[in-house]
Amino acid sequence: MAEKCFTVLDLLDLDLKEHNSLNLRCIGGRKGLTREISIPDLNRPGLALSGFFDSFAFNRLQVYGRGEVAYLRKIEEDGKVETIRQMFTYAIPCCIFTHNLVPGEMFFREAEASQCPILQTDLSTAEFSARIMRILSDVFAPRQSIHGVLAEVYGLGILILGDSGVGKSETALELIKLGHRLVADDVVEIHCVSGNILMGTGANKIIAHHMEIRGLGIINVTHLYGIGAIRDKKQIQLVVKLEIWDASKNYDRIGTEEQYMEILGVNIPKLEIPVKPGRNIPIIIETAAMNERLKKMGYNAAREFNKNILKWIESDNARAVYFGSEDII
Structure with a gap:
């Protein structure tokens, strides 16, 4: 029951x-x-x-x-x-x-x-x-509320997480300015549909499309950017966690090892993006969205790169062995 x-x-x-x-x-x-x-x-x-x-x-x-x-x-x-x-x-x-x-x-x-x-x-x-x-x-779908921002980027639902003050809302605001859409800011209510689909929406319909920008206050995204800048709900297909750059931490530089975050029993692809001055986080998230869409279409750039490197190494070693051997008459 x-x-x-x-x-x-x-x-x-x-x-x-x-x-x-x-x-x-x-x-x-x-x-x-x-x-x-x-x-x-x-x-x-x-x-x-x-x-x-x-x-x-x-x-x-x-x-x-x-x-x-x-x-x-x-x-x-x-x-x-x-x-x-x-x-x-x-x-x-x-x-x-x-x-x-x-x-x-x-x-x-x-x-x-x-x-x-x-x-x-x-x-x-x-x-x-x-x-x-x-x-x-x-x-009756299982539900969970998460502190974060949900945006639609190139048709992909991206849940942006991170500690308070890391820049989640500012990143989402820049994405909206670039033509993408806001689903919810601050609190995202997630419910699991059909056992394997996570749908996200604002926890409160009245304040769902408002954003809190430190130093500026509360803004109404609908009034500022128009009705085309928002949507009521969206399937969550990628999680992006923003964190302050830690020089002692080894961040993934190739992308062959995929990470996942479990929400309501469903594993969602997850990226950890370090934040520091000079990094254009919205552009990185846009690229991540397009890259994720390519993966869903069957093309994985990191794996393809790794495969090409291995082929190059093998062919290079083969040439070295061939040209380095002495001809026996």
């Missing part, structure tokens, strides 16, 4: 637009809107309506399409109240009717008596099921 507390009222209050909109409205059982949705899954209660309650998945959202509503009408015509009454003895989160369908008076009466919410949508059953599963998967 999911630990997140998410109620039917929360489902109705979700700010969903366009292809995510569920078009839900409550048509009965309003007293039960505080019922908790604990499992991100659906159930079509056809067997339960026929009186078979073994393995009844009552703790899921109960979706009623045209088939279930037609059967409900037959039950009511036959006066089989006991089946409907028995179904509502279970702690059902809510009943959702698609195609703008409406249950009969008997169903309404039993739902009101058990304080079970009845919701309605104009979407088809197949379309509603696809949308609600996508939304519930996002709502």
Whole structure:
């Protein structure tokens, strides 16, 4: 069971637009809107309506399409109240009717008596099921908040980390000026989708696209650089950790050994970039983004360089052996 507390009222209050909109409205059982949705899954209660309650998945959202509503009408015509009454003895989160369908008076009466919410949508059953599963998967995804900056650079989601004062926000500001986009500054909320995709967004929508620049204060990126300089969420595909240059530390100069950072059980490629006067960090991050895209396309510059060096050494040694040997007559 999911630990997140998410109620039917929360489902109705979700700010969903366009292809995510569920078009839900409550048509009965309003007293039960505080019922908790604990499992991100659906159930079509056809067997339960026929009186078979073994393995009844009552703790899921109960979706009623045209088939279930037609059967409900037959039950009511036959006066089989006991089946409907028995179904509502279970702690059902809510009943959702698609195609703008409406249950009969008997169903309404039993739902009101058990304080079970009845919701309605104009979407088809197949379309509603696809949308609600996508939304519930996002709502119940594991989450973690990280102190850092998330930006989109050349289409790649880059999470910039580092100690306070190292220059994360200033780097992100320069990237925005170069035409890239800000997702979140200071606190990035990360959630894992489908078990292997990390999506990052601002922890607070009101302040997500504001930045704190020391010596300047709070700035509104949207107002300064336009709507094209921001986006609400982005998949995290690369982690860049900024740190003050340490002369005693050996930094990777070739790039053959790849590092990873584990976030919510997912390994993300990680780069450690030392910061010191004279280094153009935004340009380095731009280059890192393009290099990472090349890697995803199957080309690794560091490995290719290493391979060419080995070939050169082998061929050079072969020539030395050949020309250094004495001809035997």
